[in-house]
Each structure stands twice: as structure tokens, then as C-alpha cells.
Amino acid sequence: MEDSELGKQKCHRDRHSGKKFEKKKAKKDAQNPFDLTDKQRNPKAFAFNSAIRAERRFRRKQDIETKKQHIPLVDRTPIEPPPILVAVVGPPKVGKSTVINNLIKLFTKMPLTDMKGPVTIVTGKKRRVTFIECNNDINSMIDIAKVADLVLLLCDASFGFEMEVFEFLNICQVHGMPRIMGVLTHLDKIKNSKTLKNTKKVLKHRFWTEVYPGAKLFYLSGIVHGEYLRNEIKNLGRFISVMKFRPLQWRSTHSYLLADRFEDLTNQELIRQNPKCDRNISLYGYVRGVPLKKEGSVHIAGMGDLKIHDITYLPDPCPLPEQIKKRALIEKEKLIYAPFSGVGGIVYDKDAVYVELGGSHSHKQRDEDDETNNIITNMIDAKETLDVKMKHSEMQIFSGGERLTAEDFEDSDDDDEEEKQVMLYEKKSGKQDDEFQNELNKLRQKSCKEVEDSGRIRRKVTFDTSDDELNSKFDQDSEEEKEEYIELKENKDLDVYHKISNVLKELDAKVTHKQKKEDSSTDSEDEIQFNAAQDDGDIDLEDVCDENDNSGEENDEIRWKDNLAKKAEKTFIERQSSNQNLMKLVYGVFSSKNSSHKENIESSKENEEEEDIGGLFKKVSKEQQNTKVNKDTMNLTESSLSLPWKAAVKDWLEPNVRIFVYIK
Numbered sequence: 318m319e320d321s322e323l324g325k326q327k328c329h330r331d332r333h334s335g336k337k338f339e340k341k342k343a344k345k346d347a348q349n350p351f352d353l354t355d356k357q358r359n360p361k362a363f364a365f366n367s368a369i370r371a372e373r374r375f376r377r378k379q380d381i382e383t384k385k386q387h388i389p390l391v392d393r394t395p396i397e398p399p400p401i402l403v404a405v406v407g408p409p410k411v412g413k414s415t416v417i418n419n420l421i422k423l424f425t426k427m428p429l430t431d432m433k434g435p436v437t438i439v440t441g442k443k444r445r446v447t448f449i450e451c452n453n454d455i456n457s458m459i460d461i462a463k464v465a466d467l468v469l470l471l472c473d474a475s476f477g478f479e480m481e482v483f484e485f486l487n488i489c490q491v492h493g494m495p496r497i498m499g500v501l502t503h504l505d506k507i508k509n510s511k512t513l514k515n516t517k518k519v520l521k522h523r524f525w526t527e528v529y530p531g532a533k534l535f536y537l538s539g540i541v542h543g544e545y546l547r548n549e550i551k552n553l554g555r556f557i558s559v560m561k562f563r564p565l566q567w568r569s570t571h572s573y574l575l576a577d578r579f580e581d582l583t584n585q586e587l588i589r590q591n592p593k594c595d596r597n598i599s600l601y602g603y604v605r606g607v608p609l610k611k612e613g614s615v616h617i618a619g620m621g622d623l624k625i626h627d628i629t630y631l632p633d634p635c636p637l638p639e640q641i642k643k644r645a646l647i648e649k650e651k652l653i654y655a656p657f658s659g660v661g662g663i664v665y666d667k668d669a670v671y672v673e674l675g676g677s678h679s680h681k682q683r684d685e686d687d688e689t690n691n692i693i694t695n696m697i698d699a700k701e702t703l704d705v706k707m708k709h710s711e712m713q714i715f716s717g718g719e720r721l722t723a724e725d726f727e728d729s730d731d732d733d734e735e736e737k738q739v740m741l742y743e744k745k746s747g748k749q750d751d752e753f754q755n756e757l758n759k760l761r762q763k764s765c766k767e768v769e770d771s772g773r774i775r776r777k778v779t780f781d782t783s784d785d786e787l788n789s790k791f792d793q794d795s796e797e798e799k800e801e802y803i804e805l806k807e808n809k810d811l812d813v814y815h816k817i818s819n820v821l822k823e824l825d826a827k828v829t830h831k832q833k834k835e836d837s838s839t840d841s842e843d844e845i846q847f848n849a850a851q852d853d854g855d856i857d858l859e860d861v862c863d864e865n866d867n868s869g870e871e872n873d874e875i876r877w878k879d880n881l882a883k884k885a886e887k888t889f890i891e892r893q894s895s896n897q898n899l900m901k902l903v904y905g906v907f908s909s910k911n912s913s914h915k916e917n918i919e920s921s922k923e924n925e926e927e928e929d930i931g932g933l934f935k936k937v938s939k940e941q942q943n944t945k946v947n948k949d950t951m952n953l954t955e956s957s958l959s960l961p962w963k964a965a966v967k968d969w970l971e972p973n974v975r976i977f978v979y980i981k
């Protein structure tokens with residue numbers, strides 16, 4: 318009782334004025350060191366130490382910021398934007414329908430059993446998404462590339478990238494690149510965890526090379542009861558529902574729409590008379606880009622340019638929820654609109670249109686006088702279709718005359734002729750395209766490998782990835798991963814070894830042939846030495862080769878690796894010695910023995926005759942040299958009283974010497 322009374326008491330209200338309030342405020346304002354952040358408490362620790370590094374950091378920050386900046390674009394998207402177009406592209410049987418179905422089930426909690434055409438769903442308070450599966454022909458790819466905002470590029474990881482993926486990417490480059498996300502499926506087919514890891518890595522790098530580095534790639538690791546793992550699909554769905562899109566220039570300046578439903582308005586009588594008559598059709602869809610003008614003509618893919626007769630605004634078949642402040646969508650708001658698949662009011666079939674009446678309760682509320690209800694009742698009551706009725710109806714022009722049925726008018730030659738004409742035209746155009754097709758096939762053969770898989774020819778794309786490229790890929794990977802890669806590549810080593818040994822053999826054959834020739838022409842000791850050095854090398858190489866030849870192929874890999882270091886050392890020394898010989902060949906000296914011999918010859922020649930230098934100048938003769946020495950001694954005696962060593966004592970009485978003591 319007391320508690321309840323206490324509970325009813327008004328809670329204490331904080332003061333907003335007065336002495337006490339002032340006091341409290343002052344206390345609050347005084348900085349409490351424990352309330353401060355680290356940076357506030359110790360600002361020096363966060364100040365930069367190096368001005369250069371700070372400048373670099375600032376530059377880098379600015380660079381990143383400017384990279385993000387784009388030319389400003391006018392955002393023309395209306396307040397309630399049209400659904401985002403998500404195209405699911407990939408080779409056949411890769412899992413496109415499964416992915417779309419799973420995503421639809423994630424957002425709407427309602428699986429779509431028979432999916433046809435585009436499916437629009439509300440994924441959030443401000444976002445609707447239209448999913449469309451792309452067929453595996455070039456025309457569909459071109460059409461889809463024109464309108465898709467986001468592309469889910471599916472790839473069977475157990476097989477690798479197929480040609481369809483790259484064809485689509487090339488088409489996108491022409492039409493304006495939409496956002497692209499890769500999805501790897503069939504990962505459960507790869508049983509070995511190492512191979513799985515490696516495959517993921519290789520495919521990721523290839524995807525980054527083709528799209529852009531860092532492009533998002535999802536892994537759908539397995540399928541359980543026809544559905545991918547819930548968590549993985551949830552992640553994918555979340556990415557799609559929050560992704561931002563940059564408007565493409567062409568699209569933001571033109572209006573375009575993806576028809577999610579169409580109706581043939583042509584008079585049925587005209588079609589009956591001429592099945593190939595001009596038709597009036599109405600197309601339904603969300604207009605994207607700028608507003609569509611009635612006066613202009615539109616281009617329908619595969620049809621050509623056509624005039625617009627009329628444009629009308631219809632209520633949104635899949636509206637966004639009303640703006641109420643709440644976090645998530647309620648079940649009622651998770652709408653789905655897929656007219657071709659039979660969801661969302663109207664169902665289309667080949668020969669009929671079904672109208673959804675809103676469940677069993679709708680019949681009770683029916684108003685008898687309502688015109689639309691009358692039509693529906695008549696339609697429900699009708700036992701036969703119009704065609705069947707027409708078939709069975711008979712017509713009699715004169716009483717008692719023959720009764721005419723619809724079958725009597727059915728056969729007409731005109732249709733056959735038209736069909737023939739079409740056939741001829743098709744044949745002609747086929748011939749014209751033959752050459753082009755051949756060229757295309759040749760090109761395709763170069764870059765892709767055709768593999769037959771479960772009755773279907775799959776075009777697997779092969780890449781000429783060089784070792785450098787692959788190595789660079791693993792630059793940032795751990796050593797362990799590198800080892801894995803090396804393990805994979807080890808098998809290649811044997812081939813390389815065989816190639817090298819073959820080349821060496823050929824070289825040996827050439828060298829020995831040359832040697833024989835030289836042997837016959839000259840018998841000099843030096844050349845014999847040179848050949849001997851080469852022969853030694855030959856023997857060793859042959860030994861290696863013989864070893865290889867004699868042993869079985871299985872043991873090759875192990876044997877050739879034996880004593881690798883020794884062999885390398887030996888070959889290095891041989892190479893060095895042969896190099897020396899070559900150098901000596903250039904300078905004309907092959908060994909110390911030979912060099913001394915040559916020196917002797919030279920000295921003897923010097924004694925015998927004057928040496929020619931360069932053909933133009935001659936060395937000074939001995940006589941001249943002697944006179945020069947004499948002159949020098951003379952000079953010395955003149956310049957000083959001291960006599961040079963070796964010089965003879967002069968006899969002052971001699972007439973020659975007397976000249977020097979002559980006084981004027």
C-alpha cells in the first residue's frame with residue numbers, strides 16, 4: 318500500500334535557477350580529469366612528432382578525399398524513387414533462379430514457385446527492388462545492361478569463369494558500368510579445403526582485375542533443400558537494400574522504363590483477319606530517368622522506334638510504406654509485385670488473363686448492380702472460351718442452304734506465302750552472317766576452352782597468367798600460402814629441367830663440332846687447353862643427361878635433385894674457366910707458360926729491330942738513346958762541379974773540354 322503511494326509521488330525536478338543550481342553548475346563545469354578523453358587529458362601525447370610525417374599524412378588524407386570527389390551531378394531522382402533494378406546474370410544452371418527466389422523469400426517471407434519476368438518487392442522504408450533474371454543470349458544481356466542499376470554476377474566456382482560473364486562485362490562497358498557484385502556458387506562441390514581456399518583466392522583476384530580492385534564478391538557456400546544458407550543470403554540482401562548508386566550520365570538525361578507487364582489492345586477481329594497486322598500495345602512499368610514525354614517516340618529493344626499514342630499515370634502497384642516513425646516493415650508492407658509470375662493482382666497466361674478477386678470473402682460483399690462485378694460473374698459463368706464458341710458456331714445465309722462453320726474459312730494460301738518469304742529472308746541473312754560468325758568463333762577459341770558438361774557445352778575462360786603476375790598476387794599472402802602455391806607448381810619444374818637439358822645438349826653438339834674444325838686448322842697448345850676445358854664440361858653435362866635418360870621417368874624428379882649444390886658449383890667453375898680462356902683469346906695469351914714464351918720472343922724482337930708503334934711512329938733507336946745520355950751527363954757537368962755517378966773524370970787538357978773553359 319505504502320509502495321503504491323510512494324510510486325504515485327511526483328519525482329524530484331531538477332533546479333534550473335537559484336543558488337544551488339549555480340553551485341552545481343560550477344561544479345559540473347570544473348573539469349573532472351576522469352571524465353576527459355585521453356586526448357584531452359594528455360594533448361602532448363597526441364601531438365605530431367615529425368612535421369614531415371604530419372605533412373605526408375595530411376597530403377594522403379587530402380588525396381583520398383579528392384579521389385572520392387566526383388563532378389557534381391544533379392540528383393533527379395524523385396522523392397519516391399522507382400525500384401532499383403537488380404539483374405542476376407550468369408551462365409546456365411549457375412543458380413540464378415535459386416538466388417532470386419531465396420532473396421524474395423528473405424524479404425517477403427513468401428516463396429515464389431514459378432518465377433517469370435521481373436519481380437518487384439519492397440525491401441525497406443525507402444527502397445523497392447526489382448529482380449530480373451538475364452537469359453543467356455547476347456540480346457538479353459544487351460537489353461539488361463541498358464537498365465540495370467546493380468548486377469549480381471554469378472559464377473560456378475567449381476568450374477571457373479565462363480565466357481558469359483566476360484561477354485556481359487564487355488557489354489556493360491559500352492552501356493555504362495552499373496554496380497557489380499560477384500556471387501560464387503557451387504562451392505560445396507569443392508571438397509578439399511585447400512583447393513577451395515585457393516580457388517576462392519584466384520577467382521577473387523580475377524574478378525578484381527576484370528571489374529575493379531576491391532569489388533564485392535560473395536560466397537554462397539552450399540545449398541540445403543534447394544536453398545542457400547540463410548545467413549549468406551541475409552548478408553547479400555542487406556548489401557542490396559542499403560547500397561548507394563551513382564547516377565549514370567546517359568540514364569539521368571533520358572527516360573526509360575522496364576516493362577513489367579504488357580497488354581495487347583489490338584482489335585481481335587483485325588488479328589483474326591491478319592495475324593501479322595500492326596498491334597496496339599500498352600506497356601506498364603516505372604519510368605526512370607527524366608519524365609517521359611508524350612510527344613516523343615520511344616525505342617523498344619528489338620523492335621525499333623515507335624510513336625507514343627498516350628501516357629497515363631496509374632496508382633503504384635507496389636507502393637512504399639507510409640512514412641511512420643518505426644524501425645522495421647510490418648508484414649503487410651512487405652509487398653511483392655510480379656504480374657508475369659502471377660503475383661500481385663493480374664495473372665497472365667498464354668491464352669488467358671486471370672483476375673484475383675481478393676479471396677473467398679470478396680463474393681459476399683458483391684453488389685448486384687456493380688458493372689464490373691457483372692462482367693466478372695459472366696466470365697465465371699462462361700463454360701466455353703470465345704474461340705471454342707466461334708468454332709462451333711454455324712452460319713446459314715439462305716434458309717435451307719449449306720451451314721458454314723469457322724473451319725471453312727481457316728485455310729488460306731496467303732499465310733503460307735508469307736511464311737515462305739520469311740524463311741527465305743532468314744536464310745539470306747544467315748549466309749551474310751556466316752563470315753562474321755566464323756571470325757567470332759575463331760576469336761572465342763583463342764580465349765576459351767569448350768568443355769562438355771552434363772550435355773551442355775560450357776565455355777571456360779582460360780588466362781595466360783605469367784609467373785610474375787601470380788607472384789605479385791601472393792605478395793601480401795602469408796609464407797604458408799606461398800608454399801602451397803609452390804607445391805602446386807613443383808610439377809612444372811621437371812618440364813623446365815627437361816627443356817634446359819635439351820638446350821644444353823644442342824649447345825654441346827655445336828661446340829664440339831666447332832672444336833673439331835678448329836683442331837684440324839691449328840695445333841696450338843693454347844687451343845687444345847681451351848677445348849679440354851670445354852670437354853670437361855661436356856662430360857659432366859652428359860653425365861647428368863645420361864643419368865636422367867637411364868633412370869625411369871618416375872625417378873627423374875628425385876635423381877636430378879641429388880647433389881644439386883655440387884653440380885651447380887662445378888658448372889660455375891667450368892663456366893668461369895671457359896670465360897677466362899675467352900678473355901685470353903682476345904688478348905692473345907692463354908697460359909702463364911705461353912705468356913713467358915711470348916715475352917722472350919718479344920724481347921728478342923726488340924733487340925733485333927726497331928719496334929713499330931701504331932704503324933706511324935717508331936721507337937727511338939739505341940744510338941739516339943746513347944747520345945741523349947751523353948748530353949745529359951754533359952749538362953750535369955756544366956751545371957755543377959759534382960760529377961754524376963758513372964761519368965768519367967774529364968781531362969781539362971783535351972781540346973773538346975777546353976772549349977768550356979774558354980774566356981772571352
Ligand SMILES: Nc1nc2c(ncn2[C@@H]2O[C@H](COP(=O)(O)OP(=O)(O)OP(=O)(O)O)[C@@H](O)[C@H]2O)c(=O)[nH]1
Binds near residue numbers: 415503506
Ligand atoms: N550443389 C549446388 N547446387 C547448386 C548451387 N546453386 C544452384 N544449384 C543447383 O543448380 C541447379 C540450377 O539452379 P538454377 O537456379 O535453376 O540455375 P539457373 O541459373 O537459374 O539456370 P537457368 O535458368 O537454366 O539458366 C539447381 O538444381 C540448383 O539446386 C550450389 O551452390 N551448390
